[in-house]
Amino acid sequence: MSLSAAGAALQGHDYQHLFAWYHALRALMPAEDVDGIAIEVKNAGNVDDVVVRRRTAADEHFQVKYSVDGRHPIDRAWWITPATDKGKSPLQMFWKSWQRLSRDGQRPKMGLYTNRSLDVSDPVLALQDGRTGTLGPRLRLAAPRSKAGLGRKRWAGHVGVAEADLLEMLDHLVLLTGQPGWTGLATSVSDRMAAVGLRSDELAVEQGVQMIRGWVTGARQEVDRQVLAAEIARRGLHGEARRATVVVQAIDRDPWAAGATEHLDWVDRFEGDHPRARRQLRDPRDWNGRLLPELEAAERRIRALGFDRVLVRGDMRLPAWFAAGVTFGDTRKFRVACVQRGERWSSDVASDEFPLRVGAPVELGAGGDLAVGLSVANDISEDVLAYLRRSGLPVGRFVEIAAAPAPSDTAIPDAARAKGWARAVRQVVREQVRATGARRVHLFLSGPAGAALLLGHLWNRIPGTQLYEDLSPGYGPAFFIPG
Secondary structure, three states, rough: OOOHHHHHHHHHHHHHHHHHHHHHHHHOOOOOOOEEEEEEEOOOOOOEEEEHHHHOOOEEEEEEEEOOOOOOEEOOOHHHHHOOOOOHHHHHHHHHHHHHHEEOOOOEEEEEOOOOEEEOOOEEEEOOOOOOOOOOOOOOOOOOOOOOHHHHHHHHHHHHOOOHHHHHHHHHHEEOOOOOOHHHHHHHHHHHHHHHHOOOOOOHHHHHHHHHHHHHHHOOOOOEEHHHHHHHEEEEEEEOOEEEEEEEEOOEOOOOHHHHHEEEOOOOHHHOOOHHHHHOOOOOOOOHHHHHHHHHHHHHHHHHHOOOEEEEEEEEOOOHHHHHHHOHHHHOEEEEEEEEEOOOEEEEOOOOOOOOOOOOEOOOOOOOOEEEEEHHHHHHHHHHHHHHHOOOOEEEEEEEEEEEEOOOOOOOHHHHHHHHHHHHHHHHHHHHHHHOOOOOOEEEEEEEEHHHHHHHHHHOOOOOEEEEOOOOOEEEEEEEEEE
């Protein structure tokens, strides 16, 4: 059933207000130079929906376009087609806004934010830069007679300007297309609320939206830090201990990573053009040569900001979750959490006892190291043994530690039992290390991401640990965690 025009308009306004609340929170963050925001600003052309006021840089002007479904992408026709017979096309309106906002040699930062996708089959739009979101840099390099070069000429002719002038404008227009709907944006808003010590539950997020909505309906365009702080206090939004958010983008990017306290982007370091295929690094030396140092640098910056609570999220596989847990470890006085199956799994919870099934040790006799297979979601013992026997690793003993009575997708149902599992696994590994005298542990994982995070968080008094990535089939070395 299609949504009515009025219903679609209401959803669009709510989405815009949520986006405005996301940026308003920047005024409360010490690392930002944001003084406040303006909403539906006069004399800002078509980038008037949300304006972020900056102290030391150009203001950021956003147009927010919301679609109730994904049937209509942002394509070439959208850019050059006026909405009415006497109106201007979006491209012409962006150019007009660019001219109006450029003054005293300062160029504005403009953004199109929308949940509609970008039509990358178009030769011009296909040249959007993957990191900056702009068209200018790559479009500038297109040969004049290429499809993209001819498209560039048509765009400039449509606006009635020289190609060089159009490209300068496109250098400063960020296309934030294909953005998540309400839920994805609300998650990032929640991250920012937690980072500044506000309540961050769904009700608190909605109260922030109501705050923006009230200003708009009350014809208040400008909101500075003082007004924002006073309204937050009036609504009783304070209450949580400050919490940092760390987003690790390993196998896929998070469109709202920039809202986190720290965000790491490792996607291009992995082989494969799809998240399911991204399992091994292009250069295996990067596990400890680049990725682990980047995690540790993020930990130092977060500590310097005064945080001791950290929420970890992102698309990554189990070794990265484990490494994040180690980095924000219990011995470093951090409390760590993630969202697992829609619930927060936190190291703050009291642990419940978790029954383990410890298999009979398999003596491989190839050296003095210990190999451990953690079978929670699946039984991985046979696959690990096959890998160990053909890899030539100096492993003397393999031990499987499985969920009892048997591995399954629901073997660890909640945070309390995840923490209990992590404590129990740590104890068994310590006992096996004492029994064998091993100076290195080879660790193979199968289970929930949250369990891997908590295990890494509690991993101490254990020798240097080599983690392995499941390559399906086989395994490959991932992070090495010093003992």
